[in-house]
Amino acid sequence: MAPELHLLGLSTARPGPLSSAVPQPLATARWCAAQGWPVHPLAVGRKTPAGNCEACRRPGHTYSGCPCTTEGRWCHGFRAATRDADRIDRWWGGHPEFGVGVSCGPAGLVVIDIDAHRQSLPDRSRLLPGIPIPDHVDLTGLTNGFHTLAVLAALRGAPDPAADGSTLRVRTPSGGLHVWYRAPEAGAWRSSAGSGGGRALAWQVDVRAHGGYIIAPGTTTRAGAYTALGTVRRPAVLPAWLAQELERTGHLPQERPAGPKPVPPRALQAVIAAGGGRQGAFGVLSSVLAEVTACAAHTEGVGFSEKLNRASYTAGGLVSAGHLTREQAEQILQDAAAGARPGQERRAAQIIRSGMTAGSRRPLYLGRHG
Ligand SMILES: [Zn+2]
Ligand SMILES: [Zn+2]
Numbered sequence: 001m002a003p004e005l006h007l008l009g010l011s012t013a014r015p016g017p018l019s020s021a022v023p024q025p026l027a028t029a030r031w032c033a034a035q036g037w038p039v040h041p042l043a044v045g046r047k048t049p050a051g052n053c054e055a056c057r058r059p060g061h062t063y064s065g066c067p068c069t070t071e072g073r074w075c076h077g078f079r080a081a082t083r084d085a086d087r088i089d090r091w092w093g094g095h096p097e098f099g100v101g102v103s104c105g106p107a108g109l110v111v112i113d114i115d116a117h118r119q120s121l122p123d124r125s126r127l128l129p130g131i132p133i134p135d136h137v138d139l140t141g142l143t144n145g146f147h148t149l150a151v152l153a154a155l156r157g158a159p160d161p162a163a164d165g166s167t168l169r170v171r172t173p174s175g176g177l178h179v180w181y182r183a184p185e186a187g188a189w190r191s192s193a194g195s196g197g198g199r200a201l202a203w204q205v206d207v208r209a210h211g212g213y214i215i216a217p218g219t220t221t222r223a224g225a226y227t228a229l230g231t232v233r234r235p236a237v238l239p240a241w242l243a244q245e246l247e248r249t250g251h252l253p254q255e256r257p258a259g260p261k262p263v264p265p266r267a268l269q270a271v272i273a274a275g276g277g278r279q280g281a282f283g284v285l286s287s288v289l290a291e292v293t294a295c296a297a298h299t300e301g302v303g304f305s306e307k308l309n310r311a312s313y314t315a316g317g318l319v320s321a322g323h324l325t326r327e328q329a330e331q332i333l334q335d336a337a338a339g340a341r342p343g344q345e346r347r348a349a350q351i352i353r354s355g356m357t358a359g360s361r362r363p364l365y366l367g368r369h370g
Contacts, residue, residue, distance in 0.1 A: 037107035038081035042099030049077030105210030145204030167236035173224030316359025
């Protein structure tokens with residue numbers, strides 16, 4: 001192992017001498033970039049990205065068409081991630097207290113995020129999405145993501161990824177584990193949809209891939225340190241069985257069609273993959289989105305703005321009721337709009353932002369029987 005990795009806290013050995021000129025976050029960021037992983041700063045002591053500049057915080061502003069990344073600012077979280085040595089030195093050299101996030105998609109990473117949260121068990125249909133667990137199966141003792149993932153691996157006759165000593169594994173401050181893998185094709189896999197339901201590999205097991213970031217080992221938040229286990233510091237290739245499971249659970253490879261997209265675009269496919277046919281946030285959103293995406297068949301006079309505004313209003317309500325995150329909603333709406341009206345991203349972004357802001361004042365709670 002190279003000596004600088006000891007300084008990173010990336011080895012089990014004691015960290016290097018404190019007289020080292022390079023603070024750990026900068027060393028971590030440089031090390032990640034050297035692995036080919038674009039990095040972006042995290043807010044001091046937190047696991048969220050460093051804040052946007054004043055212009056980017058204004059209502060109605062979105063990342064599409066924003067000049068900040070080009071001009072070297074870290075606005076818009078993982079979208080600003082870079083491997084540029086000067087930029088990295090400037091960001092972490094000027095703010096040595098920032099943490100380090102890695103943008104998974106462009107890094108070609110698929111990270112299995114295993115949680116150990118104390119939560120009551122959900123309905124058994126949600127423990128392993130798509131895999132029915134009969135009523136007679138006793139679930140006593142199953143309490144977190146380590147257990148659901150172990151059960152999934154066992155069902156497939158595969159080794160438990162949490163115990164995969166051939167790849168980089170990072171212990172989180174809350175007792176969870178990040179298992180890092182390399183994707184055969186960079187950017188092909190989608191992240192899980194988050195805690196609001198939708199895509200997940202298993203209960204308390206999410207996937208960080210395209211559209212997401214992961215906290216680099218060596219980063220410390222107020223909750224504690226993200227510490228690499230053992231001695232392996234390189235992600236292994238994503239095991240084939242896990243790739244199959246990711247595909248089965250809707251973390252599908254992303255289409256990147258050139259020019260105007262056919263209907264239904266990526267966004268609608270994402271909604272469908274996330275359970276658009278069922279009741280729930282994605283189901284509700286998919287029905288209003290269908291009207292937006294249908295506009296792709298016509299270039300004029302079908303009320304695109306009004307339909308996008310309505311979908312954004314609905315999404316705003318779903319976000320403020322906690323059914324999906326603002327980030328997810330914006331991504332889905334922007335994808336749908338770009339599919340229907342390519343090249344009008346700026347205008348669409350304004351409609352989306354104002355529609356979501358208006359909708360967020362009317363939280364849209366989805367009852368179990370609604
Ligand atoms: Zn900015
Ligand atoms: Zn911006």
